[in-house]
Amino acid sequence: MDGGTIERVHSIKFLGIIINSKLTWTEHKQYVYRKVSKTIGILTKCKEVMTHQELIAMYKTFIQSYFLYGLEIWGHSIGKSDILAKLQGKIMRHMFDCKRTLDAWSASNERITSIDELYKKTILRLCTKHHLNQFPLY
Secondary structure, three states, X not given: OOOOOOOOOOEEEEOOEEEEOOOOOHXXXXXXXXXXXXXXXXXXXXXXXXXHXXXXXXXXHHOHHHHXXXXXXXXXXXXXXXXXXXXXXXXXXXXXXXXXXXXXXXXXXXXXOOHHHHHXXXXXXXXXXXXXXXXXXX
16 A cells, blocks of 8 residues: 555454454464453352352353354354364353263253354344344445
């Protein structure tokens, strides 16, 4: 631009989402993983003095919000063996004192939604808004 050269970068953080040149979302998911991993200790300490319902509220406040941010953009890349799906399973095992992830999901009584299901619900909500012409006109 204006006679200058534009530097090519492998990835860039834009509005809190890391986008790389191949749109693989791996770097963004690693970023979310690091952020969420820092909050596991808080939940572990809180479970000694809180009920399951209070722990779930803490989870939705401090962890699920990281999963939801920009999920419409990168959520399609989530799979069962994804690092964030595995991390969510680890968190569930910590919250409900279970050795197996399946047992932890059962203990949650469907009060916590998997990342994959969060993505599906988010996309369904977007499609519904589009179908009902509820998006703002600019």
